[in-house]
Amino acid sequence: PGRIRVLVKHPMLWGTFFWSAGHLMANGDLASVILFGSFLVYSIVDRVASYIKGDPNPVFVSYRSDIIAIVAGTVLYLIFALWIHGYLFGVTPFQAAS
Template sequence: MIEFLIALFVFLFAHMLPQIGDLRGKIIARTSRKAYIIGYSVLSTLLLIWMISAALRAPRTILYAADPLTVRISMGLMLMAIILFVMGALRPNSLSVSFRRDRGHQNSNPGILALVRHPIIVAFALWAFAHILVNGELANILLFGIMLAFALLGIARLNKTKPQKLSAADYARVKQREAGSWGQRLRRAGDRQLAIELVIGIALYIVILHAHGPIIGVDPLAYL
């Protein structure tokens, strides 16, 4: 349990540190935005792997067990999470986490952003919640519960800070993608790229689902 708590602390600290004294901006100024995103993504992934592996090695204190129903719900949530992640990763997004720079085409080609402002973070929250449903061990509940809280707090923080980094004109322009009724936003989201992203997301989900057992040691398909 001590290793898990250390890994959890390091993971959370690594995600708070870039905001202290605008460290993120200083690193980007010395390198580049692309280099920062790649480096930070690699670091986050490694820390996440360490944290999950430490949780798997922690003493087993089981509070509840998975069953076929919760596994099916979890699998459905994970399908949504992976599709959302792919769609969010492939669209520039001035109001949230993004892997692509905004070139001024967010309104004409918003995709999922017309429906969900923070697709990558929502995907992260769905991932955490899906794993809480089927992981009744205390260490795993702590792990994924904190990850869920971390995602929700991240959404609140981005809603406050991201608009401040845009001019009034740019913010009004980006907000237009969310304007109108749900039907209008749905039509605005639909394009050929969205269909491609959907296919990629489903394919990635299938790969992850079948790799989960060999890599993580738990096969969701065994519960079905």
């Protein structure tokens, strides 16, 4: 694992937390609150449970994993956010406010 994994311990839970929190801020209807709120609660509960359980700290190996994760994650995020999200869900995340 790289430095990111060592520092945050559970990157997927942080990703789920920020994804669901962002969608809750953007969508206030009941269905969205139930869906994204449940993911938000899941990420918080699972992170607290892993803290209580006492997960061992991963040992830092190299920055190679971090570089791959940052570059690949940024490219995939931009592709999805700028093009694919609009086709799949009919809403582009970065549309101008009117």
